Amino acid sequence: MTVKGVLFDFSGTLLHVETARSWLRAALRATETHVDEEELDRLARLLDEAGALPGGSTPRAVPARLADAWARRDEDANLHRVAYLGLARQVPLPNPELYEALYVRHKEPAAWQPYPDAAEVLGELRRRGVRTAVVSNVGWDLRPVFRAHGLDGDIEAYVLSYEHGVQKPGARLFQAACDALGLAPGDTLMVGDDPYADAGAAAIGCAVHLVDKLPPAERPDALRRVLDLVG
Structure with missing residues (x-):
């Protein structure tokens, strides 16, 4: 893949x-x-x-x-x-x-703290030409959070459940994210912490990689594995 x-x-x-x-x-x-x-x-x-x-x-x-x-x-x-x-x-x-x-x-x-490797990984994906989107079950606009933490420049699309009226693991939200990036699900990796909600992306053909939901100090570099998966 x-x-x-x-x-x-x-x-x-x-x-x-x-x-x-x-x-x-x-x-x-x-x-x-x-x-x-x-x-x-x-x-x-x-x-x-x-x-x-x-x-x-x-x-x-x-x-x-x-x-x-x-x-x-x-x-x-x-x-x-x-x-x-x-x-x-x-x-x-x-x-x-x-x-x-x-x-x-x-x-x-x-109220939110980025994981220590978040900016590095997002920036490196952008440098490699890999397109990125945020797909979240959320009831409010989280874009200002990303802007305030300097992460917004490396995100191409935000697909938020409350804006689409459907929650993960619903396939429609993952498909909307793939469509926003102009990519087929088979060319796309979903990274999340919830084995129920985020792993739902597999139903439309996305690969899935899960990380542990830990405080940032206890999870300094788990997102770097994404760079290995992308190649």
């Missing part, structure tokens, strides 16, 4: 979201809400267990009233908002403004 294009997942593949503690601390600061460190740790743990941070932990349980929004959260921006605000509201917080502040925060570039 000659790889002419690479499709990358976003969260857990190219960038990693901040910790629940950092996320909550930013929202507290934005709303001028003060809690002591012990309470900060407690609330962050509860929010993490609730799965309220997009890109963070999976919810331990999803309330029945949120089940539909959760299942389709990345197909529509409003459903995404409903799902994650609903999960956060399971945790009593000291200021009602915090729920909105938390939702706003997770979309800010400062």
Whole structure:
């Protein structure tokens, strides 16, 4: 197989979201809400267990009233908002403004950290003439995050689930990404961290390479393997 294009997942593949503690601390600061460190740790743990941070932990349980929004959260921006605000509201917080502040925060570039080798790999693919796209299950526009971190110049297309009304592993999203690059699936490699969602690209003939969803400090060079696969 000659790889002419690479499709990358976003969260857990190219960038990693901040910790629940950092996320909550930013929202507290934005709303001028003060809690002591012990309470900060407690609330962050509860929010993490609730799965309220997009890109963070999976919810331990999803309330029945949120089940539909959760299942389709990345197909529509409003459903995404409903799902994650609903999960956060399971945790009593000291200021009602915090729920909105938390939702706003997770979309800010400062909430995301690129993996150490992301820029290097994207730049090298561009130098080799390999076309690249981001294919993400997401309920909001992540392009500003890539621009803020200096990664946007090496990405040719963004195929985001909420803009297409379909989530991975749905074949239509992967096909849309191949079409955006003008490539056949058989010439394309999908790189992601989710063996269910990202491996769905195999159904249309893409090769698939999975990386571990670890904090950036624990995964300094996993994306470099992509360069070996491209050749």
